[in-house]
Amino acid sequence: MKTTGIGTFYLFIAGILLNVLFYQSQLFAQNPYLGRYADTVKIGSELNYPPFCMVDEDGEAIGFSVDLFKASAKEVNLKINIKVAQWNVLKEDLAEGHLDALPLVGRSIERDSLFDFTFPYYTMHGAIFVRSDFNEFLTEEDLQGREIGVMEGDNAHDFLIKKGCVNIKTAPTFREVFENLSKGKYDAVVAQKLMGIELLEKLHIENVKPLPFMLKGFNQDFGFAVKNGNS
Template sequence: MTLFRNLAAAAALLAMAAAPAAAQEKVRIGTEGAYPPFNELTSDGQLVGFDIDIAKALCEEMQVECEFVTQDWDGIIPALLAGKYDAIVASMSITEERKQQVDFTDRYYTSPVAFMAAKDSDITEVTPEALAGKSVGAQSSTISGNHLQDAYGESDVRLYPTQDEANADLEAGRLDAVLVDKFVGQEWIDSAGAECCTFVGEDITDTAVVGEGIGIALRQDDDELREKINAAITAIRENGTYKEINDKYFDFDVYGE
């Protein structure tokens, strides 16, 4: 009986020692899945894109398991706050308005916004005065949509649930111009929008409009996860992983100065 108890105790100790090594922390990541080339769903339901590859690289660096959750853009912050996932990796700009609700990691890329219009459009200037009376569109709850609402009150501002819907109305001639993340717009112009549309006017790079770069949003009390992700961003920038992902999607450095 004593031998049996000793063997049972030894087995229990071995199981306890092995458990932490077998277990792996899981980080649930919210993303939209409708914002190519940064995040999108393929025809067979796979999430792909720059955001997705960056998130996977960060999880690998942190030695945690990634679990992706798709969420419509308009509800992406409320779902984070409700605990549906732990972090948003969805090309979200770091802005003062959003900081009232969530915390952000360091940026993982930088992007201006720009106007697109039909190739035969007479639009050359994109100031609020120049676009007065014009129909202008953007995806809702984005820095582009917010900027149109804030600064283009003399225009017919139309907001859309997804970028694809705004692009479709521009292509169909139902909009005079669309304000969009420059890199996302370039992806569309190079593919579906190649026949119809082009960029017009100057890029908008003012940080008061575009924010401090693109970061990963977290709940405001999650300091430990923020510090881990920041360390992982630094690591993949230094070890070449970031450049490898960058070069898969772009022929220039999206990180910025």
């Protein structure tokens, strides 16, 4: 499977990394909430949201967002303790104060009431994924009446609800979502395009593809997040 645009992503990230590191480390240094935790903060990382948050063969958290958080924390001499879990669990843990921060959270109006966000380090755009032999979709309006798979608690779920879609199917991880689509359990999946392409390649799923257009209104800025009021 081709990963057109992935190389561009890494070149873009390399270009902004130093600026982001400086900004995020300054935020750490000025954050009295994190400062109360002596030299360690507890964060969460998802199981399979490549290339940002995922796990290696030993179950350890890896990915660009994890590395970025580690580098930012190192700049202000903070150690980190990482909990690896499903997104819906991590989101709830942060909202309830069981975690100090998350390295990858897409900003939305709904989440602004739960979390405080850092400067965004990347903007992602959503896409519709279908099986390669499925040729019925022409526009995003064709989502209506279809069985659409999303990860539980993901911003894609909120997007579909706002569009009035009622036949929404959820699973704990995008790995399960894409595997279900590949097996014919859904008509389509809505997800951030970059993550979806990377995950399909990682899972060696070759019968699923993104449609060649971006979803209007489904783009998000991603950054670090802490519980509302702790910035």
